[in-house]
Amino acid sequence: MAEVLVYVDHVDGAVRKPTLELLTLARRIGEPVAVHLGAGADAAAPVLAEYGAVKVLTADAPEFADYLVVPKVDALAAAYKAVSPAAVLVPSSAEGKEIAARLAVRIGSGIITDAVDLEAGDEGPVATQSVFAASYSTKSRVTTGTPVITVKPNSAAPEAAPAAGTVEQLAVSFGELSTGTKVVSRTPRESTGRPELTEAAIVVSGGRGVNGAENFPLIEALADSLGAAVGASRAAVDAGWYPHTNQVGQTGKAVSPQLYIAAGISGAIQHRAGMQTSKTIVAINKDAEAPIFELVDYGVVGDLFEVVPQLTDEVKSRKG
Amino acid sequence: MSLRIVVCVKYVPDATGDRHFAEDLTVDRDDVDGLLSELDEYAVEQALQIADEADDAEITVLTVGPEDAKDALRKALSMGADKAVHVEDDDLHGTDALGTSLVLAKAIEHVGYDLVISGMASTDGGMGVVPAMVAERLGVPQVTLLSEVAVADGKVTGRRDGDAASEQLEASLPAVVSVTDQSGEARYPSFKGIMAAKKKPVESLDLSDLGLEADEVGLDGAWTKVDEATERPARTAGTIVKDEGEGGKQLAEFLAGQKFI
Numbered sequence: 001m002a003e004v005l006v007y008v009d010h011v012d013g014a015v016r017k018p019t020l021e022l023l024t025l026a027r028r029i030g031e032p033v034a035v036h037l038g039a040g041a042d043a044a045a046p047v048l049a050e051y052g053a054v055k056v057l058t059a060d061a062p063e064f065a066d067y068l069v070v071p072k073v074d075a076l077a078a079a080y081k082a083v084s085p086a087a088v089l090v091p092s093s094a095e096g097k098e099i100a101a102r103l104a105v106r107i108g109s110g111i112i113t114d115a116v117d118l119e120a121g122d123e124g125p126v127a128t129q130s131v132f133a134a135s136y137s138t139k140s141r142v143t144t145g146t147p148v149i150t151v152k153p154n155s156a157a158p159e160a161a162p163a164a165g166t167v168e169q170l171a172v173s174f175g176e177l178s179t180g181t182k183v184v185s186r187t188p189r190e191s192t193g194r195p196e197l198t199e200a201a202i203v204v205s206g207g208r209g210v211n212g213a214e215n216f217p218l219i220e221a222l223a224d225s226l227g228a229a230v231g232a233s234r235a236a237v238d239a240g241w242y243p244h245t246n247q248v249g250q251t252g253k254a255v256s257p258q259l260y261i262a263a264g265i266s267g268a269i270q271h272r273a274g275m276q277t278s279k280t281i282v283a284i285n286k287d288a289e290a291p292i293f294e295l296v297d298y299g300v301v302g303d304l305f306e307v308v309p310q311l312t313d314e315v316k317s318r319k320g
Numbered sequence: 321m322s323l324r325i326v327v328c329v330k331y332v333p334d335a336t337g338d339r340h341f342a343e344d345l346t347v348d349r350d351d352v353d354g355l356l357s358e359l360d361e362y363a364v365e366q367a368l369q370i371a372d373e374a375d376d377a378e379i380t381v382l383t384v385g386p387e388d389a390k391d392a393l394r395k396a397l398s399m400g401a402d403k404a405v406h407v408e409d410d411d412l413h414g415t416d417a418l419g420t421s422l423v424l425a426k427a428i429e430h431v432g433y434d435l436v437i438s439g440m441a442s443t444d445g446g447m448g449v450v451p452a453m454v455a456e457r458l459g460v461p462q463v464t465l466l467s468e469v470a471v472a473d474g475k476v477t478g479r480r481d482g483d484a485a486s487e488q489l490e491a492s493l494p495a496v497v498s499v500t501d502q503s504g505e506a507r508y509p510s511f512k513g514i515m516a517a518k519k520k521p522v523e524s525l526d527l528s529d530l531g532l533e534a535d536e537v538g539l540d541g542a543w544t545k546v547d548e549a550t551e552r553p554a555r556t557a558g559t560i561v562k563d564e565g566e567g568g569k570q571l572a573e574f575l576a577g578q579k580f581i
Contacts, residue, residue, distance in 0.1 A: 011484060068463070068464075068489060069462060069464075070462075073456075093483065094465055094482065094483075097448050097449055097452075098452040098462070098464065101417075101450075101453045102455075102456040104418060104453070105453050106456065110418065110542070110543025110544040111418065112544055113447045113449060114446075126547070131549075132340075135551065137549075138548060140545060140547065141545055143543055143545050177461070180460070180462075181461040181463050181490070182491065183489060184487075184488040184490050185487070185488040186485045186486070186487045186488075187487075188484060188485045189484055196483060202580065244467075244502050245481060250335065250443060251443075251500075269335055270335065273335065280578060282571065282574070284571070288562075296558040296560070297555075297558040297559070298560075298561075300560075300562075300567040301560060302563025302567040306568070307563055307568045307571065309568070311569075312568075314569050315575070315581055318572065318576060319581060
């Protein structure tokens with residue numbers, strides 16, 4: 001069976017959920033071979049094996065942390081040469097897409113980004129994408145070279161399928177360009193204890209109607225009662241009420257959770273572009289005419305300052 | 321020595337319009353008005369600010385696209401860019417991201433450059449891969465997704481705000497930079513700027529000027545193929561209730577029914 005390279009997104013060996021989703025999807029088109037770069041391979045390997053990696057290729061070097069993107073491309077290209085895979089899968093993070101982009105140029109291959117589903121086809125893997133603010137669904141494939149495909153978080157439910165997960169060292173020679181962009185310093189983001197926005201199963205977002213940074217704890221309290229991530233509309237971010245890293249929309253992050261709750265968000269097209277693929281959509285807004293209500297599975301026309309705390313209390317009491 | 325800045329911009333269909341696919345499954349651009357991609361306005365703005373700080377700088381704004389794409393160039397010129405280059409060729413129809421990066425890289429080399437700046441992604445395709453591809457093709461550092469950028473002493477520095485960390489980056493020129501919508505509000509063209517833009521030079525190039533063959537680009541040269549495009553059925557109307565004091569509880573009931581609680 002053909003091998004499929006899966007790029008592992010991890011924090012010091014703690015494998016992030018989108019990678020487990022990729023391993024699950026990779027099994028539909030071949031045998032997953034995981035590529036783990038940087039520290040923590042010992043911790044990651046058993047997890048990768050549990051989700052179906054027949055092999056785990058690892059490499060650790062200071063270059064991966066000290067320079068931007070290119071050293072990882074060098075390593076992935078080395079893995080590509082070593083394995084000759086049927087496809088290369090990379091998580092659709094900002095960095096993942098850049099790694100995939102450069103790899104595609106380097107190995108002379110077509111690239112598909114932000115796939116939301118993947119299946120085997122007669123002429124290679126077929127990727128489903130959601131485009132034009134989710135008003136269209138397309139099926140595409142790579143016609144030249146080895147398909148390089150980036151996949152959005154929440155595109156598949158991770159399924160365990162234990163495999164050998166044999167760990168092998170990957171020999172990487174870094175090219176001249178690898179040290180081109182130096183990471184002079186790195187300030188880790190303070191953990192909020194909440195799920196990562198793009199990976200969360202539930203997202204609660206606040207918009208203009210929240211009416212001030214001092215009211216965002218209302219949104220956070222609802223999110224925490226549901227184990228959700230917190231998002232914000234561009235209006236709320238531009239007003240300085242919530243950090244830009246939480247912005248959902250065309251110029252922010254695209255999210256595709258099981259449940260999206262929009263509080264005080266009117267639903268401009270730019271916001272819809274970032275959340276319209278959510279499975280279930282709920283909105284709370286004072287304005288019955290707000291365009292967000294065209295999308296919802298359930299909408300409450302009302303004051304979020306009344307509805308949100310009542311909902312939070314109810315969720316808490318039902319969860320006991 | 322003059323700092324040569326090339327700003328790559330895209331002319332995109334207005335996202336507030338009703339977008340469709342044409343019969344060949346490329347984006348139907350005839351029915352929707354186009355405009356300069358909003359995310360590229362931030363790139364033009366940063367180029368103008370970097371040029372202001374430099375002793376001597378020249379900003380060339382570059383686009384690849386049909387005749388109408390001149391509108392995007394005019395907007396950038398009216399904001400303050402010095403000159404424009406328009407790569408236009410019938411054979412470009414249907415070019416994918418890889419092909420676009422090839423054409424851009426050739427055109428950037430044709431113009432001559434120390435710094436290439438673009439937006440973080442287009443607002444139509446939204447792939448966000450072209451800046452990295454252009455850097456790979458040019459063989460220069462990529463300093464991408466910056467929320468702050470500065471150029472001094474032959475170096476570009478900037479801040480990249482990722483999910484896990486905020487990174488301070490540094491690279492020597494020449495380099496490829498992309499900026500996010502957090503880099504700084506883009507200026508509106510002044511009346512004077514709009515009038516001046518009409519007199520600024522716009523150079524037109526076709527594929528042969530760049531030493532490219534028709535089969536390297538366009539739909540035939542694309543390395544990916546869209547086999548199907550299905551319009552999603554409009555969402556069926558959901559339940560909408562008016563809050564009469566029990567709205568939060570009713571919503572909780574709905575969420576419980578969907579097994580979210």
